[in-house]
Amino acid sequence: MIQMYNVSKIFDNGVKAVNDVTLHIPKGDFLFLVGPSGAGKSTLSKLIFREELATRGKVLFNKKNVARYKGKEVPLLRRNIGMVFQDFRLLPKKNVFDNVGFTLQVTGKGRREIKKSVPAVLKMVGLENKSEMFPKQLSGGEQQRACIARAIVNRPPLIIADEPTGNLDPVTSRDIMSLLLDINRRGTTVIVATHAWDIVNSMRQRVVALSAGQVVRDEEKGAYDRCR
Amino acid sequence: MSLDNLTYYFREAFSSLHRNFWLSWASIGVIIISLLILGSSALVVINARCLADQIESSVEISVFAEEDISESELDELGDKLKLVNGVDSVEFVSSSEALEKLKESFGEKKEALDGLEERNTLPDSYQVKTVDTSLVSGVAENIEQMQGVEKVRYGHGVVEKLMKMTSWARMAGVVLVLLMSIAAVFLIATTIRMSIFSRQYEIEIMKYLGATNFFIRVPFFLEGMILGTAGGLVSVALLFLGYHGLVDKVNSAFSFLQLVGGGQLINYIFVGLVLLGAIIGAVGSSIPVKRFLKV
Incomplete structure (x- = not known):
């Protein structure tokens, strides 16, 4: 699904965030992107999402170079990628149902489809009884579930979660990770950038470790850190 | 464009107008004033033309x-x-x-x-x-x-003098309206910029969710158009009432001075003013929309 060939990203201020990364992510993969802050995890996600363009090298999504997407096509690329954020980014004035339905609304789907799809997704993430509540009335874990529901409601083939458990307690973090794994088992490719070493170690999924913008380790059924 | 989308665009536009209540009214006010000036000078010119014709034919x-x-x-x-x-x-x-x-x-x-x-x-x-x-x-x-x-x-020279006067009135009107229109465009641009800023967070999320530029921009564009059209409608209403009052008074008081009471041309002016209001709104909103809504 995603191929990166010798990808580098150098920002205008000279910072080399990603340095000569070659990486293949097949369809249906579950992948942890680990490494210290500033290792280039977020930049790598942004390169796939085409929020940033690679300075050198190629990023292919479904065999198409993301740099080739011109202005108007970028939203179409992004509809294939569900984003999950550390700070959830829910709209405070919309209830859970409308937040999740917002994905469908902004991509021009009709009310009928929203009424059909949203309840099903809310049930899947376990928020079927909270659809009328507003983000403020939800716990952190519930807000993250709502954010995940919003990311998957239009059935994108890829989910990118940037520190999805960064603001959550350990128990809730595990719940969220197992929800993401559950989504992966239904066929969605999932990339999780995280610091949560204990979860990474216990889940035994593919681990790509970044350091100073370079891939220093890529293991099937890996761990956060070899020393642990 | 589906009906659901259209409903969404209008709902968002009106909620923005409500959020920037005073600024919205200020924009409408400036549009009203500029269109009133434009409309009045157009009416003056039309009447002067008509008067000149009358004089010419009855020399x-x-x-x-x-x-x-x-x-x-x-x-x-x-x-x-x-x-x-x-x-x-x-x-x-x-x-x-x-x-x-x-x-x-x-x-x-x-x-x-x-x-x-x-x-x-x-x-x-x-x-x-x-x-x-x-x-x-x-x-x-x-x-x-x-x-x-x-x-x-x-009546030697009378017609010429009248035409000279109306050309002055027209020039002054055009300059004044141009200045006022620029002011109106900028005030609308400010209003729209404010509403873009107040919804920056939402816009960012919309981009993440794959909304097209068009989808994000339409409500703001619509907001400007609504401001402009509302200004146009109000100014036409004021002009209509004011002018017809004047026509009634003048035409009954002076038989030698007959104002143009109605007809196609006057209607064109009124329709034109509303359209011009909408155009001012569209131009005013497209400036900040292009500048601040880069994806």
């Missing part, structure tokens, strides 16, 4: 005989006038008839002239009409040479 030559002329000589002069080349008709107007005419042209205000009968200084005259208005000055010159003629008067 008569007033021929005043010498004071010491005898009655028979006066009649003779009348007969001679009929023989001048280019003359269509000749009518004798005695001094009392002249006063009567003057009174008539004052309409309801004719009491102002009461009591002038005893001290009537208006002279006897012949009113000469030419076959064609272009012949007026030539015919007038010929008549002036004739024996027994004291003075010849016709």
Whole structure:
């Protein structure tokens, strides 16, 4: 699904965030992107999402170079990628149902489809009884579930979660990770950038470790850190 | 574009208008003022044109005989006038008839002239009409040479003066409207920029969810159009009421000054003002939308 060939990203201020990364992510993969802050995890996600363009090298999504997407096509690329954020980014004035339905609304789907799809997704993430509540009335874990529901409601083939458990307690973090794994088992490719070493170690999924913008380790059924 | 989308665009546009309530009203106010100025100057120009036409088509030559002329000589002069080349008709107007005419042209205000009968200084005259208005000055010159003629008067220069005045009114109107329109465009741009800033977070999320630029921009564009159109409608309503009030008053008070009461041209002006308001709104909103909504 995603191929990166010798990808580098150098920002205008000279910072080399990603340095000569070659990486293949097949369809249906579950992948942890680990490494210290500033290792280039977020930049790598942004390169796939085409929020940033690679300075050198190629990023292919479904065999198409993301740099080739011109202005108007970028939203179409992004509809294939569900984003999950550390700070959830829910709209405070919309209830859970409308937040999740917002994905469908902004991509021009009709009310009928929203009424059909949203309840099903809310049930899947376990928020079927909270659809009328507003983000403020939800716990952190519930807000993250709502954010995940919003990311998957239009059935994108890829989910990118940037520190999805960064603001959550350990128990809730595990719940969220197992929800993401559950989504992966239904066929969605999932990339999780995280610091949560204990979860990474216990889940035994593919681990790509970044350091100073370079891939220093890529293991099937890996761990956060070899020393642990 | 589905109906659901359309509902969304309008709902978002109106909620933004509500959020920036005072700024929205300020924009509408400036649009109203600028369109009122534009509309008024257009009406002035139209009426001046119409008046000029009226004057042009009714240009008569007033021929005043010498004071010491005898009655028979006066009649003779009348007969001679009929023989001048280019003359269509000749009518004798005695001094009392002249006063009567003057009174008539004052309409309801004719009491102002009461009591002038005893001290009537208006002279006897012949009113000469030419076959064609272009012949007026030539015919007038010929008549002036004739024996027994004291003075010849016709509307020479009046039409030209009127046109000159209206061209000034039009110029001043255009400059003023241009300045006001620029102000209106910038005020709308500010309003829209404010509403973009207040929804920055939402816009960012929309981009993440794969909303097209078009989808994100339409509500803001619509917001500007609504402001402009509302300003246009209000100014047309004010202009309509004000102008028709004026027409009623003026037309009943002065029979010599008839304002254009209605008709196609006036309707075009009103429709044009509303359209111009919408255009101002569209231009005003497209500036910040292009500048601040880069994806």
